[in-house]
Amino acid sequence: MYLNCRTYFSLRYGTYSTEELVNTAAAQGIGVLALTNINCTCDCWDFVNFCQQKDIKPVIGVEIRNEDTLLYILLARNNQGFAAINEFLSCHFQLKKNFPEYATYFQHNPDVYIIYPFDRKAPADLLAGEYIGILATELNKLFGTSWKQFEHKYLVRQPVTFQNKQYYNLHRLLRAIDKNTLLSKLPAETQASPDETFISPSALLEQFRQFPAIVTNTYKLLDDCRIAMDFRTDKNKKSFSATPEDDRILLEKLATEGLIARYGRKNKQAQERMYKELKIINDLGFNSYFLINWDVIRYAQSRGFYYVGRGSGANSIVAYCLRITDVDPIELNLYFERFLNPERTSPPDFDIDFSWTDRDDIMDYIFKRYGKKHVALLGSYTTFQHDAIIMELGKVFGLPVDEIKSLQRATEATDKIQRTILQYGRLLKNFPNNISIHPCGMLVTEKPIYEYAALFMPPKGFATTQMDMFVAENIGINKFDILSQRGLGHIKESLRLIKANKGIDVNIHDFHNFRHNTAIKKQIREAQTIGCFYIESPAMRQLLKKLRCDDYITLVAASSIIRPGVAQSGMMREYITRFHNRDKIVYLHPLFEEHLSETFGVMVFQEDVIKIAHYFAGLSLGEADILRRAMSGKYRGNNKFRLIKEKYLANCRELGHSDELAHEVWRQMESFAGYSFNKAHSASFAVESYMSLYLKTFFPKEFMVAVINNFGGFYSTELYFIELMKAGGIINAPCVNNSDIYTSIKGDEVHTGFIHIKALQDKTMQLIVEERKAGGLFLHLQDFIERTAIGLEQLNMLVSIGAFRFTGKTKKQLLWEANFLQKKNKAHIPVSESLFEERPVEFTLPELTDNAIDDLYDQKEILGFTLWNPFAMVDEDPGQYIPAREIGNHLHKVITVLVYFIASKHVQTKNNDYMFFGTFIDKDLDWVDTVHFPDAARTYPMHSGGFYKVTGRVVDDFGVYSIEARKMEKVGFKKRSYDTIK
Structure with a gap:
C-alpha cells in the first residue's frame, strides 16, 4: 500500500534518509515498500540494500512531476522496467524538456506500471498497466460516480514524505528554499499535505475498510513487482578486445x-x-x-x-x-x-x-x-552544510544579510527566529541539496548504463549518472x-611559447637529467618554486627549505607529509626532526626500523600504513588495505571501520604489544592514512614538479607567461605577474596593436592579454584581434573607432588602461577625442569597404598630462592588480623598514616590516580558537612569512589585501625565518594625482 514513498533525494522536498525510511517501515511491520522519489532514482540501489537487510520486499520507481504538478508514478515490475524508467528520465533530462502529460512512452511496455493521481485521467481511458492511485481523503469523491465498473483500476496511494510535524515544518522550509521565497509567502500548491507520513498498516486499512477491492488491487500490483539487484557481480566492461x-x-x-x-x-x-x-x-x-x-x-x-x-x-x-x-x-x-x-x-x-x-x-x-x-560521467551530491544552511534559512525567514552572517559565526541564538533557524539547521545538515558531477570519474559498463542509473546533462555537456561513486x-x-x-596546461603552453619565442624544442620527458641538474637542485633548495605544480604554496615552500630538499626522493616524501592532518598530529615535524638528526632516531618498535628506515621510522605513505598494520598488528594484506581505506574516510563511521579497529587492537594484544604502544601506533596510522598519498602518487607529482622546475629554471619568462595564460595555480594572477617581473620580463599594459586575448611574449617584451581587463566583453576582444588581422595595425584612435565601432564604455576602458599609447598622446587627450569621435562615428564602415581612407580629425586641446600614480590606479581598477611594483603606491617610505633579506639578522628580536599581502591561511586550534598564517612580499618583492596566534588574530584581523605594517618577534624553524605578529596596521595608498589643465 505504500507505493509512493520519498526520501531526501526528492531534493528540497522529502525529509527521510533512505536508511531511516526503511527502518521506519520495518518498525511498523511493513513487508513491501516502494521508493518513488521525484524525478530521481538516485538512491534506489541503497534502498534495495537496506530493504534486503530488513527483510522488506523492495519496489522501485519514480514520481514524475513538471515543477509542482504530479503527473504520474512509475513502478518497475522488474529490472527491465527499472532500466526503461531510467532511460525515460535520461531522455528528458538530456534534452532538457518537460515530461509529457501522460505516460504514453510506457503504454505498450509490460515492465512498467503507471499510476495516475485521482482526477488526472478518466478510468475509462486507462490502458493495460495503467491505474489510478487514490488518497484516503479522496474516497468521498467516488460516491455518485460509476467507479464500481472500474474498481480494478484503483489503488491505495498513501504518500510518505516526512516523519512527523517537526519534519513537516522542515519540509516547508525546504520548499521555501527551493522556491527562493519567504516562508510566509510559500504557495500551498508547492507543499505536501501534512498527513504524508507513515500511517500504520492497520490505520490505513481502516480508512479503506469500505473499499476492499482497492486494497486487494494494491497488494496484487506490489506483489507482481520483482527487482533483483546483485551487489557482488562485476558490472564493468568485460573485455577490451573480443574475449x-x-x-x-x-x-x-x-x-x-x-x-x-x-x-x-x-x-x-x-x-x-x-x-x-x-x-x-x-x-x-x-x-x-x-x-x-x-x-x-x-x-x-x-x-x-x-x-x-x-x-x-x-x-x-x-x-x-x-x-x-x-x-x-x-x-x-x-x-x-x-x-x-x-x-x-x-x-x-x-x-x-x-x-x-x-x-x-x-x-x-x-x-x-x-x-x-555504456559510458557516463559519475554523479555526486552537494549537501547542506552550516554556512549555506544558515544563509538559506535566514533568507526564508526574511533576515537581513548582516544578521545572517553574524548568525553563521554565532554559537547561540538571540531571539526566537534565530533559535528556530539553528534548530532546523541541525536537522537539515548533510541533506543532499543538488545532484552534481564527480570531479573526474567515468563509468564504462558491459550492459547499458540505464540498467543501473538515470542520466542527466550538466553544463559540461556529458551525460552524468544520478548515482555517486559510493x-x-x-x-x-x-x-x-x-x-x-x-600544471599540465602550464607545461604545454610553456613549450609552445619557448618554441615560438626562442625556436627551441624542449624534451620535457627528459626527467633523468632534470633530477640531477645542479641549477634545478638550487631552485628546489631555495624554494624558488612559484608556478610549479604542487610545490608553490607557502606551506610547501617552507617545508622544502626546512628539509633543504634538492633531490627526487626527498621531494616524493615531502609531497605526502605536507597533506592535511599530518602536521596537526605532529608527525610532519617529527619527520623533519629525524631527517636532520638521523643518528639520534629512536624507533617506536624494531619493526618500524625494519620496514620504515627509508622514512626514518615515520609513516609517510599509504604503503607504510599497510606494512605496519600487516607486520606490526598481524592483519592480512587485504585487511590492512581495508584499514587504510577506512581511515581515509571511505568506511569511517560505519560498522566496517569499528570491526577492523577492534581486530587491530585484539591482534596487538595477542602479539604482546602494550595497549599504550598499540594506541600510539594507531594514532600515527590514523594521522597519515586519512590524508597521505601512496608513494607512486607522490612520485608522479614529483615528476611533474621537476618538469615545471626545469621550465622555470631555464625559461622563466616563458614559463610565467604560460602560468598566467592558464590562470595560475595556488596564488592570484597578480603574484604571477610579479614573478614574471622578477624573472626579467618587461611587462606592457594591453595594447590594441600588440596584445592578443591571452598574454604574449616576444624576446623579453610581454604584452598583457585583453582577457585580464575585467569588464572587457569577449566579443570586443575577438573583434579587436580579428579586425587587426584582417585590416592591419590600427593607425590611430579614429581608425580604431571606425573599424570596430565598439561602445563608448568599452572604448574608454581601453584608453584608460593605455591601449592606445602607440599614438603618442596622453590618456586624458585620448579620452577627450574618444568621446567626440564616438558621437561623430554613428555608422560603422570597415576600412575594407570604404573608398578612401579618412584623414584623422585634428583636435586643438589644452596640454593634458598623465601621472604614473594615476596609471597604477587605472591598472588596479581595470585589471585588479598593477603591472609594476605595487610599492610605488604605498603611502609610506619603504626604505624606513627592515627588508626581508635582513630578517634573519634580527633573530628573536621584535621588528617592524612594511609588506604587501599575497595570501593567508586561517586554521582552527585545538581550543577552537582561530589563528592564521600570512604570506607577504616586501619592496624588493622578497617573501615575508608571518604567524598570527589567536590573541593577535582577534585583535588585528586580516581585513583584505593591500599594505600592512607588521610588528613581531623573528623566529627560526629549521632555518626558515618568520615573524610572530604582535601588531598589524593597515597602511594606505597614495592619493591619485589629478593634473590641472594648463
Missing part, C-alpha cells in the same frame, strides 16, 4: 614489449615482477580495466596531449610498461600490495591527469569509443579517473 582470454594475451604482449623498452632484455627482477602482476591482474579479472586505461593513453599520445598517470595503479610495473605512468616501481621500491593484493575486489585507481584544455577531448573519445549507452563501487562498477589540472 577476456584475448585481453589476457594482448595485455601480456603490450607489457612485454614495454618491459623491453623500459628495462632492456636482461632485467630479471623487472621480468619476475611483471609476470607476478600479470597473473594477479588476470586472476582478479582486471585485464580490460588496464587495457582501457592504456587505450586512453594511446589516444592522448596520438593527439600530442601531455598527461600524468598516478594513483595506486602507478605502483604497478605493468602500468609503467604500458606508459600509463612514468614512475619506475623498481627504482622507488614501490610496494606491490598497495597496488594489488589477491584479496582485493576492485581494481587499483589510475588517476590520469590531462591539461584542462585537453580533458574534454579525452572524455569525448571515451564516449565515442565505448558507446553512449553506490557505483558498492554495486560493482569501477570508475576511470580522468582529471584536469592547470
Whole structure:
C-alpha cells in the first residue's frame, strides 16, 4: 500500500534518509515498500540494500512531476522496467524538456506500471498497466460516480514524505528554499499535505475498510513487482578486445614489449615482477580495466596531449610498461600490495591527469569509443552544510544579510527566529541539496548504463549518472579517473611559447637529467618554486627549505607529509626532526626500523600504513588495505571501520604489544592514512614538479607567461605577474596593436592579454584581434573607432588602461577625442569597404598630462592588480623598514616590516580558537612569512589585501625565518594625482 514513498533525494522536498525510511517501515511491520522519489532514482540501489537487510520486499520507481504538478508514478515490475524508467528520465533530462502529460512512452511496455493521481485521467481511458492511485481523503469523491465498473483500476496511494510535524515544518522550509521565497509567502500548491507520513498498516486499512477491492488491487500490483539487484557481480566492461582470454594475451604482449623498452632484455627482477602482476591482474579479472586505461593513453599520445598517470595503479610495473605512468616501481621500491593484493575486489585507481584544455577531448573519445549507452560521467551530491544552511534559512525567514552572517559565526541564538533557524539547521545538515558531477570519474559498463542509473546533462555537456561513486563501487562498477589540472596546461603552453619565442624544442620527458641538474637542485633548495605544480604554496615552500630538499626522493616524501592532518598530529615535524638528526632516531618498535628506515621510522605513505598494520598488528594484506581505506574516510563511521579497529587492537594484544604502544601506533596510522598519498602518487607529482622546475629554471619568462595564460595555480594572477617581473620580463599594459586575448611574449617584451581587463566583453576582444588581422595595425584612435565601432564604455576602458599609447598622446587627450569621435562615428564602415581612407580629425586641446600614480590606479581598477611594483603606491617610505633579506639578522628580536599581502591561511586550534598564517612580499618583492596566534588574530584581523605594517618577534624553524605578529596596521595608498589643465 505504500507505493509512493520519498526520501531526501526528492531534493528540497522529502525529509527521510533512505536508511531511516526503511527502518521506519520495518518498525511498523511493513513487508513491501516502494521508493518513488521525484524525478530521481538516485538512491534506489541503497534502498534495495537496506530493504534486503530488513527483510522488506523492495519496489522501485519514480514520481514524475513538471515543477509542482504530479503527473504520474512509475513502478518497475522488474529490472527491465527499472532500466526503461531510467532511460525515460535520461531522455528528458538530456534534452532538457518537460515530461509529457501522460505516460504514453510506457503504454505498450509490460515492465512498467503507471499510476495516475485521482482526477488526472478518466478510468475509462486507462490502458493495460495503467491505474489510478487514490488518497484516503479522496474516497468521498467516488460516491455518485460509476467507479464500481472500474474498481480494478484503483489503488491505495498513501504518500510518505516526512516523519512527523517537526519534519513537516522542515519540509516547508525546504520548499521555501527551493522556491527562493519567504516562508510566509510559500504557495500551498508547492507543499505536501501534512498527513504524508507513515500511517500504520492497520490505520490505513481502516480508512479503506469500505473499499476492499482497492486494497486487494494494491497488494496484487506490489506483489507482481520483482527487482533483483546483485551487489557482488562485476558490472564493468568485460573485455577490451573480443574475449577476456584475448585481453589476457594482448595485455601480456603490450607489457612485454614495454618491459623491453623500459628495462632492456636482461632485467630479471623487472621480468619476475611483471609476470607476478600479470597473473594477479588476470586472476582478479582486471585485464580490460588496464587495457582501457592504456587505450586512453594511446589516444592522448596520438593527439600530442601531455598527461600524468598516478594513483595506486602507478605502483604497478605493468602500468609503467604500458606508459600509463612514468614512475619506475623498481627504482622507488614501490610496494606491490598497495597496488594489488589477491584479496582485493576492485581494481587499483589510475588517476590520469590531462591539461584542462585537453580533458574534454579525452572524455569525448571515451564516449565515442565505448558507446553512449555504456559510458557516463559519475554523479555526486552537494549537501547542506552550516554556512549555506544558515544563509538559506535566514533568507526564508526574511533576515537581513548582516544578521545572517553574524548568525553563521554565532554559537547561540538571540531571539526566537534565530533559535528556530539553528534548530532546523541541525536537522537539515548533510541533506543532499543538488545532484552534481564527480570531479573526474567515468563509468564504462558491459550492459547499458540505464540498467543501473538515470542520466542527466550538466553544463559540461556529458551525460552524468544520478548515482555517486559510493553506490557505483558498492554495486560493482569501477570508475576511470580522468582529471584536469592547470600544471599540465602550464607545461604545454610553456613549450609552445619557448618554441615560438626562442625556436627551441624542449624534451620535457627528459626527467633523468632534470633530477640531477645542479641549477634545478638550487631552485628546489631555495624554494624558488612559484608556478610549479604542487610545490608553490607557502606551506610547501617552507617545508622544502626546512628539509633543504634538492633531490627526487626527498621531494616524493615531502609531497605526502605536507597533506592535511599530518602536521596537526605532529608527525610532519617529527619527520623533519629525524631527517636532520638521523643518528639520534629512536624507533617506536624494531619493526618500524625494519620496514620504515627509508622514512626514518615515520609513516609517510599509504604503503607504510599497510606494512605496519600487516607486520606490526598481524592483519592480512587485504585487511590492512581495508584499514587504510577506512581511515581515509571511505568506511569511517560505519560498522566496517569499528570491526577492523577492534581486530587491530585484539591482534596487538595477542602479539604482546602494550595497549599504550598499540594506541600510539594507531594514532600515527590514523594521522597519515586519512590524508597521505601512496608513494607512486607522490612520485608522479614529483615528476611533474621537476618538469615545471626545469621550465622555470631555464625559461622563466616563458614559463610565467604560460602560468598566467592558464590562470595560475595556488596564488592570484597578480603574484604571477610579479614573478614574471622578477624573472626579467618587461611587462606592457594591453595594447590594441600588440596584445592578443591571452598574454604574449616576444624576446623579453610581454604584452598583457585583453582577457585580464575585467569588464572587457569577449566579443570586443575577438573583434579587436580579428579586425587587426584582417585590416592591419590600427593607425590611430579614429581608425580604431571606425573599424570596430565598439561602445563608448568599452572604448574608454581601453584608453584608460593605455591601449592606445602607440599614438603618442596622453590618456586624458585620448579620452577627450574618444568621446567626440564616438558621437561623430554613428555608422560603422570597415576600412575594407570604404573608398578612401579618412584623414584623422585634428583636435586643438589644452596640454593634458598623465601621472604614473594615476596609471597604477587605472591598472588596479581595470585589471585588479598593477603591472609594476605595487610599492610605488604605498603611502609610506619603504626604505624606513627592515627588508626581508635582513630578517634573519634580527633573530628573536621584535621588528617592524612594511609588506604587501599575497595570501593567508586561517586554521582552527585545538581550543577552537582561530589563528592564521600570512604570506607577504616586501619592496624588493622578497617573501615575508608571518604567524598570527589567536590573541593577535582577534585583535588585528586580516581585513583584505593591500599594505600592512607588521610588528613581531623573528623566529627560526629549521632555518626558515618568520615573524610572530604582535601588531598589524593597515597602511594606505597614495592619493591619485589629478593634473590641472594648463
